[in-house]
Amino acid sequence: MFIRNTWYVAAWSQEVEDKALFARTITGIPVLLFREEGGSVVALEDRCCHRGAPLSVGRREGDCVRCLYHGLKFDRDGTCVEAPAQQRIPPQAKVRSFPVVERHRWIWIWMGDPSLADPDAIPDTHWLDDPQWRSLPGYIHYDVNYLLICDNLLDFSHLPFVHPTTLGGPEDYAKVQPKVERIEGGVRITRWTLNTDAPPFAAAVKDWPGKVDRWNIYDFTIPAILRMDSGMAPVGTGAQDGARVDAAEFRGCQALTPETEHSTHYFFGHPHNFAVDQPEVTRAIHQAVVDAFDEDRDIITAQQKNLVLDPSFKMMPFGIDAALTQFRWAVDQRLQDEKKQTSPVTQGA
Structure with missing residues (x-):
């Protein structure tokens, strides 16, 4: 068992490079980290909601990431915004997103209830x-x-x-x-x-x-x-x-x-x-x-x-x-x- 409602260090800042996808397992959960075009760090569960393939072996498309198993594309919040051959995307087609804060060369991640993630507690x-x-x-x-x-x-x-x-x-x-x-x-x-x-x-x-x-x-x-x-x-x-x-x-x-x-x-x-x-x-x-x-x-x-x-x-x-x-x-x-x-x-x- 792990404490969930707390801040963990996920990576050094330099580990998450521009344009790259970075994967790391934290408290038993696969996590994908990447930087948006503006430099902010995004953290998503590294597991496509469709068949569970890792998004980290997918590709960046702007500020989104596309799973390269069946082509689903997710935005920074983990919402599926595109699914090939699907006229309608199910509203529940999402992957979990995690609060992240980059501070003093460390990237911190909150693995628990997002509503409790207080950056002042870092x-x-x-x-x-x-x-x-x-x-x-x-x-x-x-x-x-x-x-x-x-x-x-x-x-x-x-x-x-x-x-x-x-x-x-x-x-x-x-x-x-x-x-x-x-x-x-x-x-x-x-x-x-x-x-x-x-x-x-x-x-x-x-x-x-x-x-x-x-x-x-x-x-x-x-x-x-x-x-x-x-x-x-x-x-x-x-x-x-x-x-x-x-x-x-x-x-x-x-x-x-x-x-x-x-x-x-x-x-x-x-x-x-x-x-x-x-x-x-x-x-x-x-x-x-x-x-x-x-x-x-x-x-x-x-x-x-x-x-x-x-x-x-x-x-x-x-x-x-x-x-x-x-x-x-x-x-x-x-x-x-x-x-x-x-x-x-x-x-x-």
């Missing part, structure tokens, strides 16, 4: 295109359920063990108990590691006089959006009190979008606000993040294979799982709420 990720910050677009495909990836992102104590040569740093990082707070639709996690070594990816792009004070402060909210203030500053320069003296600062933006129950789209950017005129620094940071996320995928995929072998296996909770537990509770509550809203009793009321 999380702020302005660092992705803020001229004071630099980053490159990232995407990874996972063959696992998105909640296992959420678990990974909600407990950074794995960093020194899974990412010793990239994002990790020394194992003292794992010994710090983070502060976990419940917020609207998710959790906020605050972790400070003082007087520690800079992690390899940061040491590679900035000279440090010695040890650093390191922070990771992030909100993780439904459906699975991470927005993080992270970085490090020379030890004892007041970072924990709000001073960012000679610091390396980052604003991580990550979004998990379920493809199916067993696969996930992972979008990410890791903007930095230092050395913004040095593209080689941006490339180095991005590559370190890509390498680290590949490491995550390796261990999580191995975990998934192990779990499948014994469906009765119960994970043993530890104190470090507080954020995981609270986020999964928030997801379960939202799913239950949506189920109640769409129940036969509610519909008939």
Whole structure:
């Protein structure tokens, strides 16, 4: 089951090119994305209402798309406007359309009730295109359920063990108990590691006089959006009190979008606000993040294979799982709420 009434990231802006048809499955639903002549993004169900053929293997005709199985043509709203050899088009000949918003290099899609799609509810990720910050677009495909990836992102104590040569740093990082707070639709996690070594990816792009004070402060909210203030500053320069003296600062933006129950789209950017005129620094940071996320995928995929072998296996909770537990509770509550809203009793009321 997936939460429907929420905004998911469907694609990076550059993935949906002019004149092209772009297909991606989201929450088990095939979706077609394309740009109108004016540049606005359109999202339709990628399944012709006639025989279920994918519209994405059809062709663009102006701001419409024609199915190349039997020739039905649909407009931006999903209405069939032409059907060869049909004098009358049935009024129900439509494909579903989805609300979409393009903002800060991400294309967001609403998979639920269109009347509830409030663009103001889209999380702020302005660092992705803020001229004071630099980053490159990232995407990874996972063959696992998105909640296992959420678990990974909600407990950074794995960093020194899974990412010793990239994002990790020394194992003292794992010994710090983070502060976990419940917020609207998710959790906020605050972790400070003082007087520690800079992690390899940061040491590679900035000279440090010695040890650093390191922070990771992030909100993780439904459906699975991470927005993080992270970085490090020379030890004892007041970072924990709000001073960012000679610091390396980052604003991580990550979004998990379920493809199916067993696969996930992972979008990410890791903007930095230092050395913004040095593209080689941006490339180095991005590559370190890509390498680290590949490491995550390796261990999580191995975990998934192990779990499948014994469906009765119960994970043993530890104190470090507080954020995981609270986020999964928030997801379960939202799913239950949506189920109640769409129940036969509610519909008939």
